[in-house]
Amino acid sequence: MKIETHLLDQQTKIETWLRSQFHRTPPPFYSSVDLRNSGFKLAPVDTNLFPAGFNNLNPAFLPLCIQAVQAAVERICPDAARLLVVPENHTRNMFYLEALATLVDIIRRAGFEVRVGSLLPDLDAPREILLPSGRSLLLEPVIRDGNEVRVGDFQPCAVLLNNDLSSGAPAILQGLSRPVVPPMALGWHRRLKSEHFAQYRRVAFEFAQLIDLDPWFIDPLFRKCGEINFMRREGEDCVATNTAALLDDIKRKYDEYGVDKEPFVIVKADSGTYGMGIMTVRNAEEIYVLNRKQRTSMSASKEGQSITKVILQEGVYSFETFGPDHAVAEPVVYMIDRYVVGGFYRLHTERGPDENLNAPGMKFEPLSFAEPCNNPDQAQPPDAGPNRFYAYGVVARLALLAAAREAKMCE
Amino acid sequence: MKIETHLLDQQTKIETWLRSQFHRTPPPFYSSVDLRNSGFKLAPVDTNLFPAGFNNLNPAFLPLCIQAVQAAVERICPDAARLLVVPENHTRNMFYLEALATLVDIIRRAGFEVRVGSLLPDLDAPREILLPSGRSLLLEPVIRDGNEVRVGDFQPCAVLLNNDLSSGAPAILQGLSRPVVPPMALGWHRRLKSEHFAQYRRVAFEFAQLIDLDPWFIDPLFRKCGEINFMRREGEDCVATNTAALLDDIKRKYDEYGVDKEPFVIVKADSGTYGMGIMTVRNAEEIYVLNRKQRTSMSASKEGQSITKVILQEGVYSFETFGPDHAVAEPVVYMIDRYVVGGFYRLHTERGPDENLNAPGMKFEPLSFAEPCNNPDQAQPPDAGPNRFYAYGVVARLALLAAAREAKMCE
Numbered sequence: 001m002k003i004e005t006h007l008l009d010q011q012t013k014i015e016t017w018l019r020s021q022f023h024r025t026p027p028p029f030y031s032s033v034d035l036r037n038s039g040f041k042l043a044p045v046d047t048n049l050f051p052a053g054f055n056n057l058n059p060a061f062l063p064l065c066i067q068a069v070q071a072a073v074e075r076i077c078p079d080a081a082r083l084l085v086v087p088e089n090h091t092r093n094m095f096y097l098e099a100l101a102t103l104v105d106i107i108r109r110a111g112f113e114v115r116v117g118s119l120l121p122d123l124d125a126p127r128e129i130l131l132p133s134g135r136s137l138l139l140e141p142v143i144r145d146g147n148e149v150r151v152g153d154f155q156p157c158a159v160l161l162n163n164d165l166s167s168g169a170p171a172i173l174q175g176l177s178r179p180v181v182p183p184m185a186l187g188w189h190r191r192l193k194s195e196h197f198a199q200y201r202r203v204a205f206e207f208a209q210l211i212d213l214d215p216w217f218i219d220p221l222f223r224k225c226g227e228i229n230f231m232r233r234e235g236e237d238c239v240a241t242n243t244a245a246l247l248d249d250i251k252r253k254y255d256e257y258g259v260d261k262e263p264f265v266i267v268k269a270d271s272g273t274y275g276m277g278i279m280t281v282r283n284a285e286e287i288y289v290l291n292r293k294q295r296t297s298m299s300a301s302k303e304g305q306s307i308t309k310v311i312l313q314e315g316v317y318s319f320e321t322f323g324p325d326h327a328v329a330e331p332v333v334y335m336i337d338r339y340v341v342g343g344f345y346r347l348h349t350e351r352g353p354d355e356n357l358n359a360p361g362m363k364f365e366p367l368s369f370a371e372p373c374n375n376p377d378q379a380q381p382p383d384a385g386p387n388r389f390y391a392y393g394v395v396a397r398l399a400l401l402a403a404a405r406e407a408k409m410c411e
Numbered sequence: 412m413k414i415e416t417h418l419l420d421q422q423t424k425i426e427t428w429l430r431s432q433f434h435r436t437p438p439p440f441y442s443s444v445d446l447r448n449s450g451f452k453l454a455p456v457d458t459n460l461f462p463a464g465f466n467n468l469n470p471a472f473l474p475l476c477i478q479a480v481q482a483a484v485e486r487i488c489p490d491a492a493r494l495l496v497v498p499e500n501h502t503r504n505m506f507y508l509e510a511l512a513t514l515v516d517i518i519r520r521a522g523f524e525v526r527v528g529s530l531l532p533d534l535d536a537p538r539e540i541l542l543p544s545g546r547s548l549l550l551e552p553v554i555r556d557g558n559e560v561r562v563g564d565f566q567p568c569a570v571l572l573n574n575d576l577s578s579g580a581p582a583i584l585q586g587l588s589r590p591v592v593p594p595m596a597l598g599w600h601r602r603l604k605s606e607h608f609a610q611y612r613r614v615a616f617e618f619a620q621l622i623d624l625d626p627w628f629i630d631p632l633f634r635k636c637g638e639i640n641f642m643r644r645e646g647e648d649c650v651a652t653n654t655a656a657l658l659d660d661i662k663r664k665y666d667e668y669g670v671d672k673e674p675f676v677i678v679k680a681d682s683g684t685y686g687m688g689i690m691t692v693r694n695a696e697e698i699y700v701l702n703r704k705q706r707t708s709m710s711a712s713k714e715g716q717s718i719t720k721v722i723l724q725e726g727v728y729s730f731e732t733f734g735p736d737h738a739v740a741e742p743v744v745y746m747i748d749r750y751v752v753g754g755f756y757r758l759h760t761e762r763g764p765d766e767n768l769n770a771p772g773m774k775f776e777p778l779s780f781a782e783p784c785n786n787p788d789q790a791q792p793p794d795a796g797p798n799r800f801y802a803y804g805v806v807a808r809l810a811l812l813a814a815a816r817e818a819k820m821c822e
Contacts, residue, residue, distance in 0.1 A: 012524045019485060019490075019492070020490055023489060064478060067475060067479065078430075078434060081427040
């Protein structure tokens with residue numbers, strides 16, 4: 001059973017269903033979804049609602065981003081045309097700042113006025129940052145006036161968050177009369193991966209019924225544990241017990257479909273990001289014998305937030321490789337509004353097919369999406385480029401729909 | 412004064428205005444606009460609401476068409492997903508049929524079910540036509556059931572007309588409970604170019620006020636005459652008098668801006684299409700001394716419809732040339748919904764810069780739009796490719812807005 005074939009055969013049914021779903025539950029402004037493709041399974045493993053990395057997309061597809069931004073902003077600000085982008089507080093992470101500059105560029109080319117409002121605590125005047133690409137970014141301090149925000153005399157019709165709020169929802173953005181998109185309730189200070197994947201499980205179930213598929217082919221099994229402190233060895237039993245149960249569940253599915261591979265589990269912070277606080281576990285006993293380095297890395301996430309909750313997720317092998325070094329590759333799909341606008345492969349030559357690739361040493365292959373994801377070709381074999389990418393775009397949009405339902409829960 | 416510079420400088424203002432205009436007056440489903448660029452003037456000369464020629468677009472930009480079709484159809488059929496395309500009654504015009512196949516392909520890739528319902532009078536069973544590209548098209552007879560139409564057991568949620576209705580609105584499509592888009596009232600059996608350009612004149616005036624421009628830079632002057640029969644030499648005085656007046660008006664504008672060129676006028680059928688019934692006039696006296704061939708060509712339009720009304724339009728030189736032969740070139744811009752999705756140059760090596768290029772011997776240069784029109788680059792000079800194309804996209808959308816207002820008048 002090739003998942004790609006199944007999705008291609010039912011394309012019209014799928015698109016109709018997605019359309020009606022997003023009609024009912026509008027998608028978040030933008031999103032990037034990490035997928036893993038083991039050949040027998042194609043599943044999302046992380047859904048980012050404050051995506052960076054737009055500079056890694058194939059520049060040939062920027063027009064798709066522009067068109068999608070026009071549709072997305074029109075829904076938020078039907079008349080006005082001024083967006084304030086509030087980014088992460090990075091000033092030296094040039095990868096991030098280049099991505100931010102590309103995002104700003106896309107919005108500007110879509111015909112909107114856009115400025116960057118920084119939350120950097122020590123920023124008291126506009127600060128220009130020159131980028132390696134030769135571009136520059138102007139970070140301006142956000143000013144609060146009553147229930148409006150501005151930078152200088154620029155009053156936006158909406159705030160576009162590109163900050164995942166790992167350290168909490170900033171007071172300066174609370175209670176505004178203008179929309180903040182995506183809503184702050186979707187920041188990592190509140191959001192839990194386990195809630196996302198609980199929503200995704202329901203989406204996958206409905207979708208699988210629609211096209212007559214075992215949802216397991218697109219849905220990673222998971223369990224969760226709270227009250228965890230890896231440093232103080234608190235909650236280990238919960239993690240070990242659930243890991244064992246999850247490994248059993250995966251084994252049963254592997255047996256059902258004759259998959260001759262060793263099951264594995266990914267343990268990760270339930271609200272973690274940046275690829276931090278993630279480990280691969282092949283045997284529940286490993287949980288009791290973690291070394292100091294492993295305990296440390298599982299104790300704090302981005303910006304030093306301590307990890308007290310984890311999600312245990314079925315590991316999905318990545319049997320895609322790229323280039324002469326056969327680097328393990330996982331696709332990352334970008335969406336703006338409900339449109340798939342591009343993507344790239346995340347590559348890592350030092351990691352195995354059962355490991356997290358979002359780690360120092362990763363590379364991006366912007367050109368590997370040779371064709372955009374919305375352009376399947378029935379005349380080609382199911383795993384030909386455009387068709388595989390169509391399948392990626394479908395599964396990524398299922399994760400987007402799960403995120404849309406998360407957002408609706410928060411309203 | 413470069414028009415391109417002016418448009419680029421005010422991009423945000425322009426996009427905001429177009430957005431609010433199309434919010435108020437939704438655009439027709441699709442459109443292609445013929446432009447002429449004389450360097451000192453950039454103006455639409457024909458707006459086609461039943462465009463063929465999608466196969467001449469750069470295939471790299473098909474994803475833009477797909478995304479735009481998704482937005483357009485969603486507005487017409489929020490839930491259902493079945494479109495019936497009703498094409499021209501051509502069976503041997505392979506250029507047209509290839510264009511039709513590309514249109515069908517775009518709609519299918521956008522995730523809709525689509526079939527082709529032909530109005531061919533002698534078609535009593537589905538008929539497959541093999542195309543030079545190796546593709547095939549299935550033409551099926553349209554069947555009327557009460558106030559619905561179908562082909563076979565396929566019941567569409569809407570009819571997409573790709574037939575300009577030169578011979579009238581077919582009874583089988585009248586009084587349907589489902590939408591017909593574009594509305595039949597925009598067919599050439601009722602539509603007049605002079606009404607379109609009267610709407611365009613108002614649009615150009617409003618737009619020119621917005622960005623502080625003499626509207627003449629984007630608006631071709633025109634006059635009109637009814638009760639014409641070139642064969643029987645009826646109405647010649649009206650045409651000659653108005654041609655003389657128009658030549659004077661153009662001369663005054665040329666003098667105002669120091670344009671050292673000879674004014675000319677294009678006389679064309681007020682509801683003509685396919686480049687038929689068009690002539691260039693440099694002197695009003697010419698009208699009285701037309702030869703037999705000229706009279707014949709000005710007497711009947713597509714499908715033998717007789718020409719009784721003409722529009723006299725300011726001729727706009729085309730000083731763009733293309734290729735080693737310096738073929739005279741005019742840009743044709745394609746839009747789906749309110750999105751510019753591509754275009755090409757129409758070329759003619761046998762025609763001068765003051766002549767109609769839509770004539771036997773014309774060629775298309777699909778690759779010459781090296782960049783899509785929605786992607787201006789402030790960092791490049793105003794007449795660099797992406798910026799010139801941005802200007803084309805703006806003026807084409809002004810013509811689209813005029814067509815939207817025409818449609819509203821017909822409601």
